[in-house]
Amino acid sequence: MTSVLIALAALVAAGGALAISAREPRLAALGTLVALLGSAYVADPLPGPLVLGARLVGAVLAGYLVWIALRRAPAPLPPRGIRVPGSLAIAVAAFSAGWLTATTLAATLAVGPGDGPSTAGAATALAAGSLVPRAALGASFALVVLAAGPVLIARDVLRLGLGLLLLIAAAGLAGNALGVGGDAPADLALAVLIALAGAAVAAVITGSLRTTGELDLPRGTDRETAVRHRAADEAHRRVDH
């Protein structure tokens, strides 16, 4: 089971790489869906069926809304940023960094607090030596690094939206790796958030396609109502009729 979950974490990272670099918009959306779906399951212990079902529904709904929003999207997208091999390389490097960080944390936790305050509750599985939290943190690192570019230097609404969804997935993975775990309400809230975030991303993509016919983020302030800056004495004088 552990090896399956580690492979799933790798698949999550690969999905993230696809999301930010694929030139076909729907392929990018598919990569995001894989990342969102997989991020719920890379946990030790696995949450209950209700939580997993909710996360599945939330992720599928988010992915579906983005998918249908891209019906009229121009394809393929103009070459911009890194390509798929480059993003995969970045994902591998970030995944390794996350894995190593988790290993270091696990080693620190293994030393034990002696008779001091306990770390019980937080990162229990990591402290117990499980490899799944390490994979989860690796995938989380990979998604954060991959999403950083499109989010910080947003040039089109598709990459921006997908990058933001990846960030939410990364936060969920960090919770799986280091959190208390087994917190069903938190997982349910995350499922609702992912669904709403997907709807919001889809709305922005649809609005952009309807307004401009493309996915590029409009630049400039584009003020619809100009207000000229001027001194008070330049204002309209009173006119007596």
Added chain:
Amino acid sequence: MQLFLLLAVGAIGAAVSAWGLARDGRAARAGAIGGGIALLVLIALTFTLGTPAPRTSGGDGSAGAIAGGLFDGRLVPTAYLRLTLGVWGLDAAVLTCLAWLLGGLPRLRGVLPGTLAAMTGGVVVLASADLAVGAAAATATGLAALMAVPPSRGRSAVAAAARELRLTLAVGAVLLAVVAVAPLIAALTLSAAHTTSGTVDGGAAAATTAGASAMLGLAALAVTLGVGARLGAIPFHLRFSRLADAASPIDLPLLLAWLAVPVVVAGLAIVDGQIAPLALPLEGDRVVVIAVALVTMAGAALAAFAQDDLRHAAGYLVIADGGLVLLGFAALDPAAWGPARVWLVAMAASKTALIAWAAVAEDRFGTRSVPDLRGWLRRSPILAAGLMVTIVATYGIPGWVAFEARGTLARLAVDAPWDALLVLAGFLTLPTYLRLVALGAGAPTSKVDAAAPERIVRRRGEGVSLLKETLDVELEGPPPDAPGGPVGEATLDVVPDDAVGAVAPGRGRPAHGPSRRRVAAVVAGWSHDGTRGAGRLGGTLRRDRTELMAAAVLALAILAALTSWGALDIAGAAAEPAPITAGPAGD
């Protein structure tokens, strides 16, 4: 059960109003009525919300869990929830009326569903007993901004919606990540500190403590800067100006003031619940936050004073007051929990009144240019009273909770005498308010002169003549840019003169061309409401539109003043330990 009803009514109301108001005709009316009823029910439910569940104290005397509520104590009603939601709901009700007066149903498209959705999310945040749930709900609440700035409204709206989306989800990811990581780092810090004091390898443990402390400091800084970005703190302030240009002025109270409330509450809970109790030496991080707060207060106050654009000036005034909220984070002291939450609600209420004043002034005088507003006060005594009360509500009076919160936050953030500097920085916005008042007392500009003075017209004959004239103008055909389509905002803004005032009977001044277009534009907006069915009430509302709008601003200002004063013991409610910091009963 009441909490569940709150959530259900809010969610259904938001969905119904969003669906209906996105359409025209009957669907729009149904959406508006449905949303309005949901808002009123929400307010009623809020004020009748049951007494907060009694807290069960821990055996060691510490704060214990809270019993009752929804989902095994995961959502618990509190007095702060009741008061915050009550003020928010009342503000929203007045704003909804104001929006309808400003431009009919098209103006409700953003404010009504957006407010209902945000209030629903706010209920979850304020009632949450789980930090992760609170952070997720606060993030989801921020997405309501997209209902107020629908990306289908134009290029600038797409850009504004994308910025809101980025801010909301990026800040949400930061909050969720900190909630996940902070307990582990805190535990490591505590255990290493304990080892340091013992005999086992003190050097390595000290290094671990320092490393973990630094990471916790970074986590607190990330949360604070995320909240600061939502509040528009410098250097994240440009978003406010662009948002003010892209959104309808009546949607700005939600976008600039109220949507920040859930995020700030969740952020405060994370910092005060997970980091502040450790009492770590995080002086460097505190200095950064204090510097950001100080620069925000001073810089935004200066920008507001220098701005000639009314919307931008109002936006900068909101930003300056938001700087005070950051002091609650800089304190890194659970004692800041109460004052910060008091100031948060008082700020949202007072800024709502301010932005509503700016929206009404812009509509009445047909300009966003501050110099063009010279003489506004002479023509608008009720509106002037609204601004005056807003100023009082903003600063408060010694003894009022908002005034005390300013001082307390400054004292908790820095020691004397530097706290005086922070208190002073909080008053740097005063010259901007004085500028608006002084400008209003000057000789009226032609734009101000062309607008009608405020006076209630009660004689039937005059009202009929006014209605007749407005309908005549409507029959001439609405202007090509009249609201009715998806875009109604810019057209209303650029058409000068007040609709009703330009044809006010007894004034002996014929309506100018732009005034006629203005009337037609407003009537075109109202025509969505089914004007015939509205009958005499509708006629009265149209006839007294100017006064009613000013009265709405005054009502918002009075509400803000009551909040600032501390009505209904808001200070006590804000200071109570929230379930989000105490944990659920089930734990």
